[in-house]
């Protein structure tokens with residue numbers, strides 16, 4: 285009897301082992317081969333599949349190589365530095381190509397109408413699944429799908445309505461005033477001009493703005509969170525360029541340990557901010573109207589009243605949203621501002637035109653919210669800066685079920701690559717001067733400039749378009765208007781043009797500018 289039982293156990297064990305071995309083989313070899321055949325049959329081209337890693341090693345090396353070579357200051361053709369592997373793949377295989385992200389093929393989507401379809405059918409074309417390690421930066425609305433995404437978006441949307449943004453105006457004004465006062469101090473110590481790396485100041489500005497407007501605190505309170513999230517983002521970029529093997533996160537590698545430490549620390553600090561606000565709200569104080577107030581209201585009112593998380597956010601979800609907004613609210617707008625300042629340094633005529641407009645709209649008085657809507661030239665400049673230097677250079681999606689997309693029939697499991705930067709620079713769409721800084725293209729608005737095509741999408745598109753779009757444009761206009769009013773600026777001789785592909789596009793060596801006080 286015992287022998288029979290032991291045979292049975294061994295037999296079961298062998299079956300389980302065989303199932304796992306089959307799944308592994310299917311994941312690493314049979315499925316990629318099947319997908320490869322399917323894509324090539326439809327005319328798509330790419331490198332042949334390399335076991336498990338696909339193109340990942342080449343991808344990671346191409347970023348390292350690109351990082352080591354700065355560009356000429358006048359070179360706005362930044363795609364070989366920001367998307368080096370895709371640019372090389374297009375050269376080799378043409379626009380109808382794909383690369384291997386490990387065992388998954390990722391197809392380049394170039395047609396603006398197809399991109400529109402991908403954005404609009406967001407339940408079919410979903411965000412790529414984060415790995416347990418990349419999740420540590422932030423989850424929240426940016427990574428949820430279907431009902432959970434819809435519920436979070438419904439709760440969060442009111443925080444970004446025009447009326448709310450208008451209410452945030454005085455906080456944004458205060459943060460910008462503080463930054464330009466620091467610049468004035470730096471200048472006055474040297475006379476009427478000084479050289480300053482504006483990049484850390486702009487990062488601090490946007491951190492301060494999100495701290496005050498979304499969380500009712502200030503930069504100092506959130507400073508450690510920003511620093512830690514910034515470090516976490518560097519780990520996440522590194523982790524996302526290597527293959528994630530299931531269970532890897534449990535290994536006590538230096539990076540894994542640090543990522544978990546950061547997560548624990550950030551969560552602890554956010555809990556502290558939440559506890560403080562909860563106390564204030566219970567005492568009838570604190571702003572119930574800002575992002576944190578709205579999140580907490582959803583948390584305790586909905587859950588306490590309905591006793592179910594189907595109606596609101598759990599505390600864990602509130603923390604994840606805070607982590608996301610601390611990061612997304614800061615990283616992107618600072619990138620927009622820094623590239624705009626770099627471009628205006630190189631194009632003094634546009635700098636002068638923008639200043640003239642700001643002075644015309646606001647005179648010598650203080651900046652007012654309604655006046656920002658009248659800044660036509662500044663808006664054109666910001667759009668042209670977003671076209672040439674989009675903070676998010678590309679977006680990814682995954683196909684959840686076999687589907688027809690444009691001319692292609694794509695099986696579930698295929699990934700899509702939406703190359704914002706490449707479309708923004710495409711000569712067929714923008715003309716032969718696509719690589720030139722010409723804000724006048726946007727003089728009659730975005731749809732005229734793109735002829736109605738989905739060819740300019742720095743904020744994404746469809747129902748999942750950036751929730752902070754209007755907020756970041758107000759912030760950027762306000763900061764730029766205040767800077768233009770008080771300073772003229774140009775590139776310092778020490779400026780090195782080296783856009784870096786981090787989570788957003790950033791100046792690798794900062795942005796040292798010569799600032800001159802306007803007299």
Ligand code: HEM
Nearest residue numbers: 426612613616617620675676742743744748750751752756
């Ligand atoms: C220049 C500034 C900004 C740029 C270029 C930008 C870009 C983007 C892009 C491209 C997406 C779409 C991602 C995708 O579809 O995969 C997105 C989504 C998002 N952005 Fe922004 N963003 C900016 C500012 C902000 C700000 C200031 C906030 C918050 C205060 C914010 C919060 C978010 C959130 C929460 C999402 C996810 C929306 C959803 O999935 O429903 N962004 N952003």
